[in-house]
Amino acid sequence: MAVLWTSADAALATGGRATRAFAATGISIDTRSIRPGDLFVALKDVRDGHDFVADALAKGAAAALVSRIPEGCSEADPLLIVPDVLGALEDLGRAARARTRARVLAVTGSVGKTSTKEMLRAVLTSQGKVHAAEASFNNHWGVPITLARMPQDADFAVIEIGMNHPGEIAPLARLARPHAALITTVAPAHLEAFDSVEGIAREKAAIFEGLEPDGVAVIPTGLGVTPILRVAAETRAARTITFGPEEGSDYRLISAQIAGDATIVRAEAAGQQMLFKVMTPGKHFAANALGVIALAEAVGADQAVLTCDIGLWEPPAGRGARERVYMDIVDETQSFDLFDDAFNANPASMAAGLEVLAGAQPRDGVGRVARGRRVAVLGDMLELGPDEAALHAEIAALAAMNSVDMVHLAGPRMRALYEALPRAKRGEWHESAKDLAARAAHLVDAGDVILVKGSKGSKVSLVVDALRKLGQPGAAEAHKGKE
Template sequence: MNAPLWTPAALEAATGGALHGAPRPIGGASIDTRTLQPGDLFFAIRGEARDGHDFVRGALDKGAGAAVVAQSRAEEFSAFGPVLAVPETSDDPVLDAMRAIGKAARARTGAAIVAVTGSVGKTGTKEALRHVLGAQGETHASVASYNNHWGVPLTLARMPESARYGVFEIGMNHAAEILPLTAQVRPDVALITTVEPVHIEHFPSLSAIADAKGEIFSGLAPGGVAVINRDNPNFARLLAHAQASKAGRVITFGEHESADVRAQRILTRPDISVVDATVMGLPVTYQLGTPGRHVAMNSLGVLACIHALGADLARAALSLASLKPPVGRGERTALRIADGDAYLVDESYNANPASIRASLATLAGIDTGSKGRRIAVLGDMKELGEAGERLHRELADAVRANGIDLVFTAGPLMRHLFEALPMESRGVAALTADEVTDAVVAALRPGDAVMVKGSNSMRMVRIVEAVKARYALPPDQREASLQAVR
């Protein structure tokens, strides 16, 4: 039987709280009753719209190991199950308690910790690190994009003492948001994938975004390693942040001739990429199970982290071959339309100018034969501020450069791109994903490759779901069809 994640004594010591009732064995942690598992410690934190205390009874009814509640609410809930009553020292004492438990988890672990941030690719890079480190030892990592003020402490609170490695994603929308998160994680290695005009609405300049990303190095453990993209125009600024931190070493990656982990050649195919690289002077050739030049570039950062951790570099390179893209971030689905094959690329989770350009370049690499077309379905990119109209319109250059045959758009901002395209490249422009879905589904023909991407709030995943519902091959036939496209 596995040891419990937390003992009653450890919870009380970490939080200064008091348990009411005997808790069930604690095996996990949750803030959401919809995904809560029996034995989870339920934190009744306050969300933007609802107070977690409204769900305490439901959590206990589902078998929560215990519920963490404000001290003044403990008597109200103790009749329904075990509760940990925590002192009310702020507006959200339960969030404070979750941070305290996360701090205790970090203090007790002997795991080597990696933290990842960046304007583009942080979730995919985090998942790649989870994948390759998981083959070398017990690895704990952030779920989905749990990278904010509640996601980071929740991930820490879930970390078992037995973990050998920990991988944490850290995000931000504003300056100074990374500072408290990296202070909680205290990484041994911190990686910045890249700096791009994402969330530019909240920043005066791209340099200010670089400064905000550079905050991640402030939390480095003494003698830790900073990993930086050498190709990024803001490299010098990021390097300055690393040098001002407790980092004992800086490792760079990219195609730049002075990069420590350098790509010599990147060969991209529809469903894989092949990279020839040097890692600290050592030649390494490896295959990536996830296609795209941008993914290949981030894989260099992954290998830089592996080297910094002292893990097995050759084994990590081999593991990358079986890496698959996270949901909504490049998943490939084989389609059958009439009597021919087609291809869907699901990039629906989120979007910004850099990631859309990268996805268009990946779409350009798909062989559609003599009759197939490359089709992009694009939704609005959010949080671009006054530059929004211009940044959407300027995507027309990338559409042309990558030979995209047809573009469908959803949202008022993407209308600016649509109107900048030649008539022969225009599909349908609509205000929402729902309004353009039927047109996309009806337009697809045998041989086509269609890519769907947009900010998460645009709900572009609904277009993906509609295309799959109409055309997706049965699971047992998909891999053979994808192999044919390769």
């Protein structure tokens, strides 16, 4: 592997002192996933990373970034000693950004940041070497780590930027210095820390404060807060590009038709018609894909290639991925479809997930219940502030709920939705996802389509795991190609 940081370069970037020469090929903050050649960064969280330095070196780390010589180590070990580890990590990210020739793209938004980042990775790969954040590395650790890991020969870098509180996005955006930045959407989320959706919009728009002098801002149309985003974009960006369903959008979404496991998208840009396919159902994925094309074109990518390659993206586990779970190794009809969307939830993304469920087609006549059902398993939406009970109850009034046959719920906040649902749709409610997961076999039948969605902290992923365990080992491979 190519050398990412020499001891000399890292010391120069951080102002630190290297106890001996080293050459690192990667960056790691976790000894559980560390690889030989990584520079281990001893950050302090629940545990102090200095406690794990000796283990990291034993596992083949090239060196460790520390603020003191840790227990079990000495000057003979490869250490880069700095006054503050997090500050030094930011310095590495800043230096990596300064030395790269990559076009840097930044993404934020209340919904769809990680999916959009992965779409960008997929569509840009055929047009150059792409470096993108891993998983949801989008906070005060994740952004500098992503930058510090950036190879010098990258052509594109995709940086995801998130927030939980006011004032978080601007410093991360200034660190990333994007050539183009995208806001996917703004929705009620993190309302514990913000007075209003307008406050969230202003925080999201702070991403434009980091734009390069010739930078491009890409914003969604059709939102109540679009004017706030537009003012921020036009203040900070050399050029503003809009996308969405509104007349006059630079990239206008004309239609998004769900067709089985895909979404067929018709759009228009600069008077030219676009037709492309996103390989997962959901109108919100169509909107994100249009934003991706607008952002990628803004840094010089080819539109024709982009619209072809958008079909290479598939949602990762926990973010809307669809799978079939086979409960019988012989009879493939004894199966159900599972949408795993258990990683994140707020009112906007909950509405989008239920819309996908409403458009899915169950299979009749194969289960204990004659008619296949659309089943929602929903966990608490967290960080919604003082109106959380009302925001949960309002889910019952969504148009997509008319097509949902049964709703099972987990978490104290979801009790409000349980009370608001018509009795015919009320399934089980449990205080915890763990308790609901124990009932997995009673929640689903062959032919059903089931959506599992909730905030990560609600732990509805336990229900996903329990539903997957209803499948017979080896059945998916046995039935592959039969459906």
